[in-house]
Amino acid sequence: MARTETPDLQHDPTAAVEGAAAEIPPELVAQTFGQYARAYAARIRNGESGVLPVVVGLVAIMVVFEVISPNHVFLSAGNLVNLFQQSAVFMVLAMAETFALLLGEIDLSVGFVGACGAVIAVQLVQPATTKWPWWAAIAAGLAFCAAVGAVQGTIIARLGIPSFIVTLAGFLIFNGVMLILLLLGPFSGYPNLNIQDPNVQVLFNLMAGTIDPTVSWIAMAVIVLGLGAFLWFGDQRRRKSGLVAPPVGLTVLKIALIAAAGIVVVAISDINRANFGTLAGVPWVVPIVLGVLGAWTILLERTQYGRYVYAIGGNAEAARRAGINVALIRTVAFMLCSMTAGVGLILYASYIGGMSNNVQGGQYVLFAVAAAVIGGTSLFGGRGKAIHGVLGGLVIGGIYNGMYLQGLDVQRIFIVTGLVLLAAVSIDALSRRAASSGSAGRV
């Protein structure tokens, strides 16, 4: 590769921007915000677009559906909250699938394993039978999912059987297990959450229950200030000690975007969205999704475990030679994948108000993979983030919601979703190929 090579470690800013290499994130070479913007533009021209396509896609979806939706209801407060709730299951399942995808593996069983966990939680809280407290029921459901993931992961990592096969078997097995679990108790296969029982109502309200507006504003402010302070002081410290750090302007922009997102979400949620009476406030599903996002982002990007997941996805042999217990890391990844799927399907149960054999476990797997990939996670391992699942989940949820508002039937929704997935992956692959022609081929 004939790149201009600067003569010392303390990079020369002008050379950095002139030679703006496609493969190097601009925040590494830019000293000022203007340089960053130019380097970023050069990078996009070279095909390294990061989350830009999915953000552009989201904006396009919003604009198009707002224009064509009847009475322009797409961007109404009620529909936006509804859209987030519909997308939540996709987002959480996509974050689950991210663990498998980062390793270069796939987990086809997330839909039905998660559904089993949800059925367990819903069954255990029933006042007519077991009457478990809501938190214990959720914990039992998630523990079941984690155990299943650990078994599948062990078979994949220790016996070396392809994850596609193991989790395909899991997909079938847990479809059956779910049906058996559903038929337990006197509910004819339809255990219900919409019961006047405060314990059961907690589960019922995970999705739609709202947080008091005052509390939402305070919580949002605390989160934004905390994150902002963390980013600001972290970057500031790195700049002072001469480490690689983004320009001040970029740090400020990031914090501003986080603050704006927080304010918009809370403001929209606090608009009365009921046709009759009042329905306002941030639904509980928002902090739940953010909690999963925050936890998995910290795990993947700030801990040794997360570093090893990326290392194995990038070069498993190198990871093994570095002394990493590859089998253990992979097993735990499948465990976390299944457990997160349990969270997703418990949210689904809350949305539906119970569990039944109508769960589209197979479809959910495919949407989870699609959401992660649309968001920017690689199918080939080593590249991806939890936030990609959230963004991709919003895209799929947005398409679903928008076409539903148009009164389109499910077959057309499938076709459009499929085309969007194909387009997203193709744009990514083609731009990458254009960028890397000449240099070493990368996936």
Place this chain on the structure above:
Amino acid sequence: MIADSTAATEPLLKVRGLEKHFGAVQALYAVDLDLPAGYVTALCGDNGAGKSVLTKCISGVYQPDHGQVFWEGGPVHVRSTRDASRLGIETVYQDLALCDNLDIVQNMFLGRETLRRRLLDEDEMERQAAKTLASLRVTTVRSIRQPVASLSGGQRQSVAVAKAVMWNSKLVIMDEPTAALGVNQTRQVLDLVKRLRDRGLAVMVISHNLNDVFEVADRIAVLHLGRMAVQDKASAFDRQSLVEYMTTGSLSRTSRQSAPAETS
């Protein structure tokens, strides 16, 4: 005894009578090898001579069937690459064992991350990595936070070497470090090898490339069909005699007068 004037003091690593077989195939026969500190030893030999097996026996990947390895004068059993690392033996593999998707700092600390309150201490790792790279004068990378995928072949080799020497290693084994590199890149890597020697490390370079061997090696050891054909200081060889040792395991009569004594 080994006819070698360069190894005046006790060598850092001494291999005596090492044997290794895989099933019916005998890969190494009673191999002796000395790797003194402050010298670059080139390990030469044709394909299948046993260079890789010998390297892997030293670095803990394989366990020898017979023979003894001495480290700083004392007998040691290297049962794993972890054991080797603990002694101060680091191997730079031909495929470099780098993760393309991770950046330079992340690769250099892979498997030995610095933690602070149970989270990764990126600042400290970056400082250490920068220090090591600067001390090796690996200065052509644009940013030590760029992914390894964006580096040239020579830069990748430099990162792999820096990764190996960061842990106070005393012996660095490099497998074909210049294979697949261009002229400039090869120069970078050979200069790096010399700097390691000047720091007092023992370096063993496995190479097919005679230009590189004569350029950096202080000592040359030649394996032929699993036996140590000869090892001596580099000045005792010329291209012709080295090629002859590599291909036949000995010198023909005509050139024997000027050739060094063979090992027992």
